[in-house]
Amino acid sequence: MGKSIIASKNQPLVSRRAFVQRSGAGILGLGLGALSSATACHAEETGNDTFAIIHGPVVQSPGPGEVTVTWHTNRNASSKVLYGTDGQLDHTAVTSRDGLIPNDSTCHAVRLTGLTPGKPFQYRLVSREFKGYITPYVVNHGETVESEVFTCTPLDPAKEYFSFVMWNDIHDDSRRLEAMFNDISWDGVDFVVLNGDILNDFVAHERFFIAFYDSCARKFGAALPMVFVRGNHETRGPWARRFLDFVPGREGRPYYAFDHGGVHFLALDSGEDKPDDNKEYAGLVEFASFREAQTAWLRADLESEAARNARYRIVLSHQPPAPVGCDGFGCQEVRRLWRPLVNAAGARLWLSGHTHDFAWCKPGEDGDNVFHAMTNPPDATVRVDVAPEALKVTVLQKGGEVLHRETIPA
């Protein structure tokens, strides 16, 4: 990597590895005895508390006239969402898997479809406690709880002007995330990207809520869709294999594309950052085939009408395409597998994290790249203002100082 082609405008507060170890939130911080085994997809927050919705909602994974509403109860429940427009909750959506509505989880994720792009809709969460089977034909239900009515606006590919914001590498530090919520104007922001390593290893289900989910729910989660791009730290810990129960992605995959305001977005999952046979992974990962399958999906997606006809294409991946701030194995794989496809598709911008440092690489500064690529530090906000004539990118250091501005013409 030539320093002349990739500008690093600040020093990392703490190196990435030191940051992870110092946060006190990972295995080192908890102590091995604190690691619970995620043997079932539910959080036993039982006791004699009244049955209740205790986390959320957070709207996630936007698609064409679609969003997934997520929330969590303190005991197992079956759930549905009542929704509609103009205050009429005349539609009902449930989740079912192979015909069965889940009743064995405290995680609830219901996909709403058929929404009118850009038209606000209202929705109410409904959860009915499920206490168990008396016989296969007689079940024991508990109380039913209903939330207040929330309003959210589905994304709209035809919209001309909008903004989105991005944070990454929060590593469980929700106070830092909340402080950065206050660094920006939320006017015009239509969705929020969390670009990986928001958790500092998924060691306990409570960590998910403490690290960011509750903060997001309080600030924007009911009203603005959240796009969560999985990082390498979300793949670690006993709850990592339940991650999709908490962050459902789309169609059972953590990666997907979505369209808004003339932009075709690609939310990619770069997986782990070392080879699968690294001793850290104990023979329990297979990201090589995962990335290969994703490459085939990406190739097909970029040939779609939505991708080809969009004014801009923007890529989101936790690990950047090497050498943008990173030459590690995962970044090299991102470069090897996805960079040629993204380049050929004429993407304008590729936003990443992972390195805990700021870097910006303009078109042509890394060979034949046609896109701008950047890595955002853990203590900075990226705001992108999208207009037909240009993308305006502002990177704000925590506290509000401008770290970088870039205007990318259409």
Ligand SMILES: [Fe+2]
């Ligand atoms: Fe990372």
